[in-house]
Amino acid sequence: MILRVILALLIAVHSSCQEHGAFKVFRVLPTTNQQLLQMIRLFETADTDRADFWHAPSVVNGTVDIMVAPEHTDQFRQYLEKHGYTFQVAIDDLHKLLIEKEGNLSTHSNDDAFFLKRLHDDVGFHSRLRMGEYYSYSVLSTWLERIAENMPDIAKLIKVGTTIEGRDILGLKFGKDTPDKKIVVIDAGIHAREWAAIHTASYFINLIVNGREEDPQIQNYLDNIVLYIIPVLNPDGYEYTRTDKTNPRARMWRKSRSPKACAFDGVRNSCCMGVDLNRNFDFRFSEIGASRYPCSEIYHGPSAFSEPESKAYSQFLTSLKGRLEAYITLHSYSQLWIYSYSHRKFTYAPDIEETRRVAAKAVQELGRMYGTKYRHGTGPEIIYAFSGGSTDWAKETLKIKYSYTIELRPGYEGIIEWNGFVLDKNQLIPTAKETWAGVTVVLDEVTNQWKSSRVRESELSRLRQEKCSDRLPGCAYWLQSSPNICRFSQSTMVRDCAKTCNLCHMIAV
Numbered sequence: 001m002i003l004r005v006i007l008a009l010l011i012a013v014h015s016s017c018q019e020h021g022a023f024k025v026f027r028v029l030p031t032t033n034q035q036l037l038q039m040i041r042l043f044e045t046a047d048t049d050r051a052d053f054w055h056a057p058s059v060v061n062g063t064v065d066i067m068v069a070p071e072h073t074d075q076f077r078q079y080l081e082k083h084g085y086t087f088q089v090a091i092d093d094l095h096k097l098l099i100e101k102e103g104n105l106s107t108h109s110n111d112d113a114f115f116l117k118r119l120h121d122d123v124g125f126h127s128r129l130r131m132g133e134y135y136s137y138s139v140l141s142t143w144l145e146r147i148a149e150n151m152p153d154i155a156k157l158i159k160v161g162t163t164i165e166g167r168d169i170l171g172l173k174f175g176k177d178t179p180d181k182k183i184v185v186i187d188a189g190i191h192a193r194e195w196a197a198i199h200t201a202s203y204f205i206n207l208i209v210n211g212r213e214e215d216p217q218i219q220n221y222l223d224n225i226v227l228y229i230i231p232v233l234n235p236d237g238y239e240y241t242r243t244d245k246t247n248p249r250a251r252m253w254r255k256s257r258s259p260k261a262c263a264f265d266g267v268r269n270s271c272c273m274g275v276d277l278n279r280n281f282d283f284r285f286s287e288i289g290a291s292r293y294p295c296s297e298i299y300h301g302p303s304a305f306s307e308p309e310s311k312a313y314s315q316f317l318t319s320l321k322g323r324l325e326a327y328i329t330l331h332s333y334s335q336l337w338i339y340s341y342s343h344r345k346f347t348y349a350p351d352i353e354e355t356r357r358v359a360a361k362a363v364q365e366l367g368r369m370y371g372t373k374y375r376h377g378t379g380p381e382i383i384y385a386f387s388g389g390s391t392d393w394a395k396e397t398l399k400i401k402y403s404y405t406i407e408l409r410p411g412y413e414g415i416i417e418w419n420g421f422v423l424d425k426n427q428l429i430p431t432a433k434e435t436w437a438g439v440t441v442v443l444d445e446v447t448n449q450w451k452s453s454r455v456r457e458s459e460l461s462r463l464r465q466e467k468c469s470d471r472l473p474g475c476a477y478w479l480q481s482s483p484n485i486c487r488f489s490q491s492t493m494v495r496d497c498a499k500t501c502n503l504c505h506m507i508a509v
């Protein structure tokens with residue numbers, strides 16, 4: 001009932017379509033269980049055009065950030081007051097803020113042409129993209145192609161799949177691939193508006209490509225693991241956020257750009273484009289923290305893997321099964337290091353202790369650089385319960401050891417100027433640097449475990465060779481009279497005639 005009132009209220013005002021005031025971001029603090037439940041229901045049912053949740057409700061006295069369109073701000077404020085919510089306006093004029101913070105960024109097609117020309121014409125790979133900037137998907141894609149062309153020894157271009165609008169989802173594969181090496185996959189940009197995450201993944205690529213000669217740690221990764229980085233998983237959505245960069249409706253788009261779907265929301269039949277790809281994975285699909293309403297920002301889509309982007313990505317990750325040791329997906333914001341499972345509290349994978357140990361170490365390492373404070377835990381422990389996400393699916397289906405969702409800056413503590421998704425440009429590189437410091441903890445674990453397993457293997461092999469002998473004297477004679485005896489009676493022959501049967505590698509040491 002309460003929900004219907006909220007929706008009716010918002011729709012009534014919407015129909016008048018008066019553009020007055022500005023897009024605002026409200027910071028709401030639910031202080032009772034009832035208020036929290038009310039916020040959660042609104043989160044799961046609200047039309048993004050009216051109430052766009054930047055930070056979802058999680059616990060009583062936990063912050064909720066909601067962007068509200070100009071024509072709804074008065075009513076929304078009245079609603080909050082009427083129900084006794086504690087709240088403040090965190091961003092008073094988002095349009096103005098976007099002009100201030102991102103208005104001068106290179107988002108024009110002319111700049112695109114400039115960067116594309118530079119990437120094409122620069123000989124000998126001098127086309128380092130300057131970090132601390134945002135680029136179009138065509139510039140980023142061309143950059144990846146140029147890296148692969150110019151540095152075939154360290155990087156290969158990979159195509160994960162094709163989006164609904166026909167864009168290639170591209171990434172790079174680093175390191176020489178051999179069948180015994182472990183694989184790490186890092187992605188970003190499954191949510192279109194999370195530009196800081198896309199920048200961070202691009203920064204990682206730039207660091208590996210241009211910093212490997214000075215940094216032995218990077219060279220160590222290239223030698224010992226295979227690392228995939230896919231900087232923009234949802235390029236259609238990302239390009240949409242760049243179409244009208246100072247318009248909050250476009251810039252704050254989160255989902256893919258799949259065609260309109262409709263559903264009756266209790267008041268009317270609403271039709272909207274896009275699916276939240278990070279609710280579309282086949283893990284407890286549609287159970288919690290996801291919406292069946294296409295106009296919701298967390299719309300999960302008609303069925304699990306209904307979207308070409310998530311389906312292709314799941315197939316790509318599945319093709320690495322068995323060797324895929326770590327999977328990290330970059331999001332923003334909240335400064336969190338999240339692990340499985342996120343659909344229900346106290347639901348963990350069997351290796352939770354190890355998952356938690358490495359997360360704690362990563363968060364500590366990340367904080368060492370600039371003092372940025374991260375929290376770690378499962379979704380319901382530190383943010384909110386949700387299902388259909390990529391890392392939970394990967395953890396459950398592919399049995400990946402380290403599967404993490406990282407929510408980058410900003411957080412809430414000690415922030416002088418808080419702008420949510422509109423991260424100040426001068427914070428982009430520090431954000432990427434500290435995140436890399438955290439990610440290296442995971443990369444080091446994978447690398448060191450692989451190295452020590454190789455050392456163990458070679459030590460075992462040496463011991464086996466040393467200990468390998470025939471326990472009985474007649475082995476040669478038996479083999480001569482029965483040539484298949486080693487194969488057919490293998491366990492007996494490992495015990496009695498290991499040397500003659502060439503079964504030294506199987507003896508217990």
Ligand SMILES: [Zn+2]
Nearest residue numbers: 191194331332
């Ligand atoms: Zn996200």
